Amino acid sequence: xxxxxxxxxRPLVAGNLTEGPYVMLKKNSxxxxxxxxxxxxxxxxxxxxxxxxxxxxxxxxxxxxxxxARDPETKIWNGMVGELVYGKAEIAVAPLTIxxxxxxxxxxxxxxxSLGISIMIKKPQKSKPGVFSFLDPLAYExxxxxxxxxxxxxxxxxxxxxxxxxxxxxxxxxEGTTELGPTDQPPNEFGIFNSLWFSLGAFMxxxxxxxxxxxxxxIVGGVWWFFTLIIISSYTANLxxxxxxxxxxxxxxxxxxxxxxxxxxxxxxxxxxxxxxFRRSKIAVYEKMWSYMKSAEPTxxxxxxxxxxxxxxxxxxxxxxxxxxxxxxYTEQRKxxxxxxxxxxxxxxxxGIATPKGSQLRNAVNLAVLKLNEQGLLDKxxxxxxxxxxxxxxxxxxxxxxxxxxxxxxNVAGVFYILVGGLGLAMLVALVEFCYKxxxxxxxxxxxxxxxxxxxxxxxxxxxxxxxxxYNVYGSEGVKI
Numbered sequence: 001x002x003x004x005x006x007x008x009x010r011p012l013v014a015g016n017l018t019e020g021p022y023v024m025l026k027k028n029s030x031x032x033x034x035x036x037x038x039x040x041x042x043x044x045x046x047x048x049x050x051x052x053x054x055x056x057x058x059x060x061x062x063x064x065x066x067x068x069a070r071d072p073e074t075k076i077w078n079g080m081v082g083e084l085v086y087g088k089a090e091i092a093v094a095p096l097t098i099x100x101x102x103x104x105x106x107x108x109x110x111x112x113x114s115l116g117i118s119i120m121i122k123k124p125q126k127s128k129p130g131v132f133s134f135l136d137p138l139a140y141e142x143x144x145x146x147x148x149x150x151x152x153x154x155x156x157x158x159x160x161x162x163x164x165x166x167x168x169x170x171x172x173x174x175e176g177t178t179e180l181g182p183t184d185q186p187p188n189e190f191g192i193f194n195s196l197w198f199s200l201g202a203f204m205x206x207x208x209x210x211x212x213x214x215x216x217x218x219i220v221g222g223v224w225w226f227f228t229l230i231i232i233s234s235y236t237a238n239l240x241x242x243x244x245x246x247x248x249x250x251x252x253x254x255x256x257x258x259x260x261x262x263x264x265x266x267x268x269x270x271x272x273x274x275x276x277x278f279r280r281s282k283i284a285v286y287e288k289m290w291s292y293m294k295s296a297e298p299t300x301x302x303x304x305x306x307x308x309x310x311x312x313x314x315x316x317x318x319x320x321x322x323x324x325x326x327x328x329x330y331t332e333q334r335k336x337x338x339x340x341x342x343x344x345x346x347x348x349x350x351x352g353i354a355t356p357k358g359s360q361l362r363n364a365v366n367l368a369v370l371k372l373n374e375q376g377l378l379d380k381x382x383x384x385x386x387x388x389x390x391x392x393x394x395x396x397x398x399x400x401x402x403x404x405x406x407x408x409x410x411n412v413a414g415v416f417y418i419l420v421g422g423l424g425l426a427m428l429v430a431l432v433e434f435c436y437k438x439x440x441x442x443x444x445x446x447x448x449x450x451x452x453x454x455x456x457x458x459x460x461x462x463x464x465x466x467x468x469x470x471y472n473v474y475g476s477e478g479v480k481i
Contacts, residue, residue, distance in 0.1 A: 018038075018061060018065075019095070019304075019305060019306070019327075020040065020330065020334075021040050021041050021330050021385035021386065021389070022040050022041050022042040022043075022094060022095050023038055023039075023040045023042050023043055023059070023061075023094070024038065024039055024040045025037060025038060025039075026038065026039050034058065034059075035057075035058065035059050038059055040385065041381055041382065041384075041385040042093050042094055042095070043059070044381055044384075044385075045093055045112065045372075045378075045381060046059070046093040048368075048372055048377060049093065049353070049365060049368045049369070049372070052364075052367075052368040052371060052372070053361075053364045053365065053368055055361075057091065060083075060088075060089060062079055062080050062083055064078055064079060065079075065303075065304060066078050066079030066080070066271045066272070067079045067080055067081070067094070067095075067096055067097070067269075067271065067272045067273070068080045068081025068082055068096070068102065068271075068272075069081070069271040069272065069275075069276065070101065077105065078271065079271065080092045080094055080096060080354070081096075081102055081105065081106060081354070084106045084354055084355065084356050085105050085106060085356070085357075087356070090355065090356065090359065090361065091353065091354070091355050091359075091361055091365070092353065092354040092355075093353050094351075094354075095113075095324065095326065095327070095351050096108075096351060096352060096353075096354050097272070097273035097324070097349055097350070097351060097352075098111060098349060098350050098351070098352045099273050099276065099349075101276065102273075102354070105357060106354050106355065106356060106357055107354065107355045107356070107357055107358070107359060107362045108352035108353070108354055108355075109352045109353040109354075109355075109362065109365045109366045109369050110352065110366050110369045110370060110373075111349075111350025111351060111352050111369075112350075112351055112352065112353065112369050112372070112373070112378055113326060113350060113351040113378070113382070114348070114349075114350050115324050115325045115326045115345070115348075115349060115350065115351065116324070116325050116344075116345025116346060116347050116348050116349060117274050117277060117322055117323070117324065117325070117345060117346040117347050118322070118323065118324070118325040118328045118341050118343070118344075118345050118346070119252065119254075119255065119258065119266075119320055119321075119322060119328075119341065119342050119343050119346075120308075120309070120312055120320065120321045120322075120323060120328045120331065120332075120339050120340070120341060120342075121250065121251075121252055121264075121312065121317065121320045121321075121339070121340060121342055122312050122313060122315065122316065122317045122319075122338055122339060122340075123337070123338050123339060123340045124250055124251065124317065130414075131413045131414040131417065132414035133242065133414070134239065134242075134412060134414055134415060135414070136242045137234075137235050137238035137239050137241075137242050138231075138234070138235055138238075146203075146231065149227065150199055150200070150203060153199050153220065153224045154192070154195040154196045154198075154199045155192075155195070156220055157190060157195045157198065157199065157212070157217060157220045157221070158190060158191070158192050158195040160212075160214070160216045160217050160220055161188055161189075161190035161195070161212070161214070161217055162188070162190075163216075164214035164215075164216050164217060165214075166213050166214035166215070166217075167188050167189070167190060167212065167213055167214045167217060168187050168188050189210045190210070190212070190217070194210060198210060198211075198221070199224060202221065202224055202225055202228055203224075203228045205228065205232065250340075250342050251264065251317070252264060252320060252342055252343070253342055253343050254342075254343040254344070255285055255286070255289065255343065255346055256285055257343075258289065258320060259285050259288045259289050259292075262292075263318070264317070264318055264319065264320055265296060265300050265315075265318060265319045265320070266289070266292075266293070266300060266319065266320040266321070266322060267293055267296070267299070267300025267301050267302065267308070267319075267321065267322065268293070268300075268301060268302075268308075268321070268322045268323065269301070269302060269303075269304070269305060269308065269323065270301035270302060270303055271303075273349070274322055274323060274324070275301070277346075277347060278290040278293065278322075279294075286346070300319075302321070305323060305327055308321040308323060309321065309331050309339065312339055313336075313338055313339065322346075325341065325345050326351075326386075328341045329341060329386060330385075330386050332392065333386060333387065333390035333391060333392050334390070334391055334392065335391045335392065337391070337392035353365050353369065
């Protein structure tokens, strides 16, 4: 449908409202005049459409700052829809959602942007790593299975070494004699403690000074080595991610989570398609949410989107705002970078350019939108105003978070605790060993360590005990010092 020459010559009134990133006043806007005072996604889109159609226009901001809804009592439309219905504007290039009730009174173009209702919450504080966070790469069940596997392998190795004749060693004759006598080396190296030590050394990938000689023992060792190879490789692969990434635990992940709790309040814009969606929905979850929202005190509805965003930021995590996903994503990219989008979209819809019912602009605008979409200009405009001008980095978080990738002491404190605990345990065990063997050696030398029951041993006896085999407290006759 061709536009009349008179229609092309006169400037049109383009209804809109100031809301980032769609329409915003420029810095020092008082230095500019007319349309040059504004910038944003819809400002650029209107300019491109005007070029394709060949029209002139004047941007007019809607006085009441609303998108448009019909009063249920007076049946009067407000906002941008009202401006079009009552002839105060001839086109609305704005984030105006295409809905059935609006389509009945105005015309929409093809959607220039697809979106859906989403949930905005205040970004939760990053959880601090625990002292033993180095254990997080593997689940608790896996660690327990590893412990049981370690004990099981050690027991099997011990039993196999007992049964296999190839793990037993013949006693060698003492030096200078031809008779077999006792040696320091046991007939079978794999007692229960040595089996535990071998399995531990293999798991820690440090090896051991003994190894199985029998085929059955080597099979046990081989499968254990393979097991530890896979476990250690899997643990190492996940360790860096678990230690360097501080996770944010969100209390809400979906609309179902919102509906089944009462601690976090939630609401929508007081006049718009999002509120109408919940009011008309026949889905049980959304009906439950609407029942809560309309009866909540104080009211959970906000007059503007910015008011809803501010309420999310000030509520300390006690308020969630339901709004279009495009605005949610935009706000997430703006400082102070303290909001986030959670879950998927609750519905699927689109923004369209609106014209009065029966306007000859409709077909021309439709063709312009389709052409801009095929040229990729719509995607370029969204990237320009959403992400290229973003203030929070590609991940939506504060750019300062980039420096948080380095490990802190809290990430590995548990490792140091285990080290100190192990050293302390070793000193305690060494003291117990020393006392036990000293007492045993004293008894063997007939030295009474209890002075009240018998006189102190003579110096010659003490010297003999001290001198004997270089004071070998472990009583090994073959050790020479």
